[in-house]
Amino acid sequence: MKDKPDYEQVKLFRDTYKDLESVYDTFPKLCGLSTTEYWALLMIHEGISTQHGICEHLSLSRQTVNSAFKQLRNRGLIRLEVMDEDLRTKQIFLTEEGEKFVKKEISHMHKLEEDVWKKMSHEEQKQLTELIYKYKTLLSAAIQNYRNKSE
Numbered sequence: 001m002k003d004k005p006d007y008e009q010v011k012l013f014r015d016t017y018k019d020l021e022s023v024y025d026t027f028p029k030l031c032g033l034s035t036t037e038y039w040a041l042l043m044i045h046e047g048i049s050t051q052h053g054i055c056e057h058l059s060l061s062r063q064t065v066n067s068a069f070k071q072l073r074n075r076g077l078i079r080l081e082v083m084d085e086d087l088r089t090k091q092i093f094l095t096e097e098g099e100k101f102v103k104k105e106i107s108h109m110h111k112l113e114e115d116v117w118k119k120m121s122h123e124e125q126k127q128l129t130e131l132i133y134k135y136k137t138l139l140s141a142a143i144q145n146y147r148n149k150s151e
Helices: 004-031 035-045 051-058 062-074 096-117 122-150
Strands: 078-083 086-094
Touching: 004 035, 004 096, 035 051, 035 062, 035 086, 035 096, 051 062, 051 086, 062 078, 086 096
Parallel strands: none
Antiparallel strands: 078 086
16 A cells, blocks of 8 residues: 555545636636647647648547637638648638737737746756656656556
8 A cells, every 4th residue: 555645645646637727717718718729729839730740749539620720710710721731631820810819919928938947047948848857757658568568
Protein backbone atom coordinates (compact mmCIF):
# COMPACT_ATOMS: atom_id res chain seq x y z
CA MET A 1 0.00 0.00 0.00
CA LYS A 2 1.21 3.50 -0.86
CA ASP A 3 2.19 6.02 1.78
CA LYS A 4 -0.58 8.45 2.47
CA PRO A 5 1.76 11.44 1.99
CA ASP A 6 2.56 10.24 -1.57
CA TYR A 7 -1.14 9.86 -2.35
CA GLU A 8 -1.87 13.31 -0.92
CA GLN A 9 0.93 14.85 -3.00
CA VAL A 10 -0.38 13.22 -6.19
CA LYS A 11 -3.90 14.38 -5.37
CA LEU A 12 -2.63 17.91 -4.72
CA PHE A 13 -0.81 17.88 -8.07
CA ARG A 14 -3.93 16.59 -9.85
CA ASP A 15 -6.08 19.27 -8.22
CA THR A 16 -3.55 21.97 -9.12
CA TYR A 17 -3.42 20.71 -12.71
CA LYS A 18 -7.23 20.81 -12.94
CA ASP A 19 -7.20 24.33 -11.50
CA LEU A 20 -4.62 25.43 -14.06
CA GLU A 21 -6.66 23.84 -16.83
CA SER A 22 -9.66 25.78 -15.56
CA VAL A 23 -7.67 29.02 -15.73
CA TYR A 24 -6.66 28.22 -19.32
CA ASP A 25 -10.31 27.49 -20.12
CA THR A 26 -11.14 31.12 -19.32
CA PHE A 27 -9.00 32.32 -22.27
CA PRO A 28 -11.48 31.08 -24.91
CA LYS A 29 -14.47 32.35 -22.94
CA LEU A 30 -12.97 35.82 -22.76
CA CYS A 31 -12.58 35.71 -26.56
CA GLY A 32 -16.11 34.40 -27.15
CA LEU A 33 -14.88 31.04 -28.44
CA SER A 34 -15.22 27.44 -27.40
CA THR A 35 -12.08 25.80 -26.04
CA THR A 36 -11.59 23.81 -29.26
CA GLU A 37 -12.16 26.88 -31.45
CA TYR A 38 -9.60 28.85 -29.45
CA TRP A 39 -6.87 26.22 -29.56
CA ALA A 40 -7.54 25.39 -33.24
CA LEU A 41 -7.27 29.09 -34.13
CA LEU A 42 -4.03 29.30 -32.19
CA MET A 43 -2.63 26.22 -33.96
CA ILE A 44 -3.53 27.68 -37.36
CA HIS A 45 -1.86 30.96 -36.39
CA GLU A 46 1.25 29.03 -35.34
CA GLY A 47 1.42 27.25 -38.71
CA ILE A 48 -0.34 23.92 -38.17
CA SER A 49 -2.61 24.14 -41.17
CA THR A 50 -4.34 20.78 -41.62
CA GLN A 51 -7.17 19.17 -39.70
CA HIS A 52 -5.03 16.09 -39.13
CA GLY A 53 -2.19 18.17 -37.66
CA ILE A 54 -4.53 20.04 -35.33
CA CYS A 55 -6.28 16.83 -34.24
CA GLU A 56 -2.94 15.24 -33.40
CA HIS A 57 -1.55 18.29 -31.64
CA LEU A 58 -4.67 18.80 -29.50
CA SER A 59 -5.47 15.07 -29.10
CA LEU A 60 -9.01 15.64 -30.33
CA SER A 61 -11.25 13.73 -32.72
CA ARG A 62 -11.77 14.84 -36.32
CA GLN A 63 -15.46 15.45 -35.54
CA THR A 64 -14.64 17.80 -32.65
CA VAL A 65 -12.12 19.80 -34.70
CA ASN A 66 -14.41 19.82 -37.73
CA SER A 67 -17.21 21.32 -35.61
CA ALA A 68 -14.83 24.02 -34.43
CA PHE A 69 -13.77 24.73 -38.03
CA LYS A 70 -17.42 25.09 -39.03
CA GLN A 71 -17.98 27.70 -36.30
CA LEU A 72 -14.76 29.54 -37.16
CA ARG A 73 -15.73 29.58 -40.86
CA ASN A 74 -19.20 30.87 -39.96
CA ARG A 75 -17.56 33.71 -38.03
CA GLY A 76 -15.33 34.47 -41.03
CA LEU A 77 -12.11 33.73 -39.14
CA ILE A 78 -10.77 30.87 -41.30
CA ARG A 79 -10.99 29.55 -44.84
CA LEU A 80 -10.28 26.04 -46.10
CA GLU A 81 -8.62 25.21 -49.41
CA VAL A 82 -8.03 21.83 -51.02
CA MET A 83 -4.32 21.04 -51.21
CA ASP A 84 -2.96 20.54 -54.73
CA GLU A 85 -0.88 17.48 -53.78
CA ASP A 86 -3.72 15.71 -51.92
CA LEU A 87 -7.30 16.54 -52.88
CA ARG A 88 -8.60 14.79 -49.73
CA THR A 89 -6.72 17.21 -47.47
CA LYS A 90 -7.73 20.79 -46.87
CA GLN A 91 -5.33 23.45 -45.73
CA ILE A 92 -6.67 25.98 -43.24
CA PHE A 93 -5.81 29.66 -43.37
CA LEU A 94 -6.74 32.63 -41.23
CA THR A 95 -8.82 35.18 -43.08
CA GLU A 96 -8.01 38.87 -42.77
CA GLU A 97 -10.69 38.99 -40.06
CA GLY A 98 -9.09 35.94 -38.41
CA GLU A 99 -5.68 37.65 -38.38
CA LYS A 100 -7.23 40.72 -36.72
CA PHE A 101 -9.02 38.52 -34.18
CA VAL A 102 -5.83 36.66 -33.28
CA LYS A 103 -3.89 39.90 -32.99
CA LYS A 104 -6.53 41.50 -30.77
CA GLU A 105 -7.77 38.62 -28.62
CA ILE A 106 -5.34 35.73 -28.57
CA SER A 107 -2.22 37.89 -28.57
CA HIS A 108 -3.65 39.71 -25.56
CA MET A 109 -4.09 36.38 -23.75
CA HIS A 110 -0.48 35.48 -24.57
CA LYS A 111 0.69 38.81 -23.21
CA LEU A 112 -1.10 38.11 -19.92
CA GLU A 113 0.52 34.68 -19.79
CA GLU A 114 3.98 36.09 -20.55
CA ASP A 115 3.59 38.83 -17.92
CA VAL A 116 2.81 36.20 -15.29
CA TRP A 117 5.67 33.99 -16.54
CA LYS A 118 8.08 36.91 -16.05
CA LYS A 119 7.08 37.08 -12.37
CA MET A 120 8.99 33.83 -11.84
CA SER A 121 12.77 33.70 -11.85
CA HIS A 122 14.51 32.11 -14.82
CA GLU A 123 15.37 29.16 -12.58
CA GLU A 124 11.72 28.71 -11.53
CA GLN A 125 10.60 28.86 -15.17
CA LYS A 126 13.17 26.23 -16.11
CA GLN A 127 12.33 23.96 -13.16
CA LEU A 128 8.59 24.18 -13.79
CA THR A 129 8.99 23.33 -17.46
CA GLU A 130 11.46 20.51 -16.87
CA LEU A 131 9.48 18.90 -14.05
CA ILE A 132 6.16 18.99 -15.87
CA TYR A 133 7.84 17.59 -18.98
CA LYS A 134 9.46 14.82 -16.92
CA TYR A 135 6.15 13.97 -15.22
CA LYS A 136 4.34 13.90 -18.58
CA THR A 137 7.02 11.65 -20.08
CA LEU A 138 6.99 9.22 -17.14
CA LEU A 139 3.19 9.11 -17.00
CA SER A 140 2.95 8.53 -20.76
CA ALA A 141 5.42 5.63 -20.50
CA ALA A 142 3.48 4.13 -17.56
CA ILE A 143 0.23 4.35 -19.53
CA GLN A 144 1.88 2.73 -22.57
CA ASN A 145 3.21 -0.11 -20.36
CA TYR A 146 -0.26 -0.59 -18.92
CA ARG A 147 -1.76 -0.75 -22.42
CA ASN A 148 0.86 -3.29 -23.54
CA LYS A 149 0.16 -5.54 -20.54
CA SER A 150 -3.59 -5.47 -21.10
CA GLU A 151 -3.33 -6.46 -24.78
